[in-house]
Amino acid sequence: MGAVKTKRMPRAVREQQMLDAAVRTFGRRGYMAASMDEIAELAGVSKPLVYLYLNSKESLFTACIRREARALTEAVRTGVRPDLPADRQLWDGLQAFFAHTAEHPDGWSVLHLQARTHGDPFAAEVRAMREEIVAFVTELIVVAAREAHSDPDLPEREVAGLAEALVGAAESLAAWTNATPGATARQSASTLMNFAWAGLSNLMDGRPWSPPVDEVS
């Protein structure tokens, strides 16, 4: 399963071109409607070559999910510095997340929509990525609670639920951002940061969360 790897550069390059074409086609047409003919044509290669490199439509789709999931988690991880306060980590993570999903709308469509609903093994791939992101957010909330109290009083189940809620909010808002003309990644990151950190009540009272002043925006 997954991408066939060799040391020869031209093959690796062509394989990436095939994956680029596949992500674009799967993301826009959906897994079922996407055709291998279209993917091969978009990649500028013959259909037999796609099968030679990626074996089947199933393994090509799995390779797409893996590549896009890895790229997204790496983007978020790279965006966050673990030595900073929890709210700054969350803000940086959200900015990285929305910037990446806005720059890769087809990859996000593959992960958020296509991969989740054509059964395993596809759903299992994206579930693993999602669990990694939920674990990261859970840890962030635990650390923030520890910073605020010497003895954190948020029960474990409450923290798990909060992390699920926050990740679901980010997923929903990313899909909305990509579908809404004029909506920007930074604006959506800011909306969600305000929502998650300050809550609606504070927003109503004109007390939003403020981004760090040292930041270049």
Added chain:
Amino acid sequence: MGAVKTKRMPRAVREQQMLDAAVRTFGRRGYMAASMDEIAELAGVSKPLVYLYLNSKESLFTACIRREARALTEAVRTGVRPDLPADRQLWDGLQAFFAHTAEHPDGWSVLHLQARTHGDPFAAEVRAMREEIVAFVTELIVVAAREAHSDPDLPEREVAGLAEALVGAAESLAAWTNATPGATARQSASTLMNFAWAGLSNLMDGRPWSPPVDEVS
């Protein structure tokens, strides 16, 4: 398309039994893997009768989506009293939402997972339901902002983003609640209310949103 309707009671009853069996099968197996044989057997009727009443697998699935979507939006609408303050409306709406999705896990799986990823017309059915819920939440936020300020200063796009985030958080948390042993609808409604209304910052500081004291819990 859609359910065939007649005035004869036995037919209506049998049709509901077929839909019950179909929601259960589609929700657990997924749209593609669900078989009409299994649905007929579970409903205690012959397969030709299912086809006679509901025409095809596609229109049976559409009828399931419509029925479950209507039931969910009605449950939320019935749970909310528009004359109450915005935070109370949100709390009541969340409780109704989580109670309904917990009581109807297969229906929720059909709406949240299955219906969204097998293309139109299925996706369009659930999109219409989701837009209705987002519109309800948007209105709630606008009303709350108006209550807090005479001249609301939350821009329209910000409100739309907040509503998307809140609905996405609820969807994610409902799926998690149904998949997590011991998690309860009321607990998840409370977690999300706290998250949405008070924000993480207030939660860390031990200042959660409090449910109304007059309420029977």
